[in-house]
Amino acid sequence: MNYNIIEKRIGYLFNDKTLIDLAFTHKSINAATNYERLEFLGDAIIGAIVSEYLYLNFNDLNEGELSRYRAVLVSQDGLYEIAKKLKISEFILKEQDKTVVKTSNINKRIISNVYEAVIGAVFLDSSYEESRKILLSHIHKFNSDINNEISKNTDFKTVLQELVQKEIGKTPEYIIVKKDGPPHNTVFTICVKINEEIFGYGKGSSKKAAEQSAAKKTVQKFLEKINDKK
Numbered sequence: 001m002n003y004n005i006i007e008k009r010i011g012y013l014f015n016d017k018t019l020i021d022l023a024f025t026h027k028s029i030n031a032a033t034n035y036e037r038l039e040f041l042g043d044a045i046i047g048a049i050v051s052e053y054l055y056l057n058f059n060d061l062n063e064g065e066l067s068r069y070r071a072v073l074v075s076q077d078g079l080y081e082i083a084k085k086l087k088i089s090e091f092i093l094k095e096q097d098k099t100v101v102k103t104s105n106i107n108k109r110i111i112s113n114v115y116e117a118v119i120g121a122v123f124l125d126s127s128y129e130e131s132r133k134i135l136l137s138h139i140h141k142f143n144s145d146i147n148n149e150i151s152k153n154t155d156f157k158t159v160l161q162e163l164v165q166k167e168i169g170k171t172p173e174y175i176i177v178k179k180d181g182p183p184h185n186t187v188f189t190i191c192v193k194i195n196e197e198i199f200g201y202g203k204g205s206s207k208k209a210a211e212q213s214a215a216k217k218t219v220q221k222f223l224e225k226i227n228d229k230k
Contacts, residue, residue, distance in 0.1 A: 001091060009086045012122050012134050019121040024114060026094040035117035042120030046074050049132045053139075060159050060219045073139070080108045083115035085142040156215035163219065164194055167226055172218065174211050177201065190219040 003020055007013050014020055019038075022031040026033040050073045054066050061069070072078055083089065087112050155173075164172050173193040180187045188210040191201045199221050202213025 001093075005163065006088070006091055009088065010118060010122070010134065011137055012126070012130070014125050016125050019125050023094055023117040023121040024088075024091050026092060028092050035114055038117035038120035038124075040120070041123065042118065043074075044114035045123050045128070045131050045198075046079070046116060046119055046135060048128075049135050050074055050139075052132070054135060059223060060156070062159065062162065065159075076108055076112045079112040079115045082085070082138045082142050083111045086115075086138070087119065087155045088114060144175070156212050156219055160192070160215045160219050160222070163222060167222075168195065170195060172199075172215070174214065177209070190214050194222065 001021060001024070003014070003017055006024075023032065023035050023038050025034045027036060032182060045072070046101050050070050051066070054061065054069055054073075058066070058069075087169055092114055094110075106152065108145075119131055119135055122134050160172050164170055175191050175193060177189040177191050180189070185205075187203055188207050189201060189203050189212040190207065190213075192199050192214045200217035202210045202215070202217060204210035204213050
């Protein structure tokens with residue numbers, strides 16, 4: 001096995017090379033000594049790192065939303081996309097020919113499981129901090145739009161309403177400031193008022209889109225105001 005290529009793709013130099021062998025060994029090669037135990041460990045490490053990342057970087061998401069986005073990032077499809085970009089399937093040892101097996105011959109489940117094993121191997125060979133560094137570098141490199149995807153799929157009106165009700169016991173008010181363009185291509189401008197104070201404006205091709213845009217901007221401003229008072 002070419003350790004140099006594997007390590008270069010992962011972005012980590014192993015002290016214990018046997019962990020690389022273990023992470024890429026399928027049970028069809030060795031029923032007793034294979035990647036499954038490392039996969040178990042890696043799954044837990046990945047879950048913890050992603051949970052921490054979402055918690056620290058998305059203050060406007062509630063528990064349910066955090067759980068939903070974590071599920072997306074640690075899903076088989078999510079990890080497979082990272083593993084596919086790293087081309088780690090080229091090194092998976094499987095019974096088929098007891099040597100390198102090409103991507104087309106290995107299913108998504110195995111490839112994503114091996115990626116979990118790789119992160120587990122990094123953890124055992126180094127530390128949680130190093131594992132986090134490696135995993136997040138992969139996420140940001142191969143899922144560069146993850147922040148945009150999370151923002152795009154978040155219901156900011158609900159987030160804002162829950163936040164405002166919790167902090168001051170009131171409900172945000174959405175006001176149409178103006179409508180531009182012809183009926184078939186109207187652009188709405190909407191502002192959000194909280195306690196008679198305007199917090200943010202948003203534009204959109206529909207009232208709903210404009211409200212979401214305004215709510216997204218308001219969440220951060222409202223949080224900043226609340227924190228300034230504490």
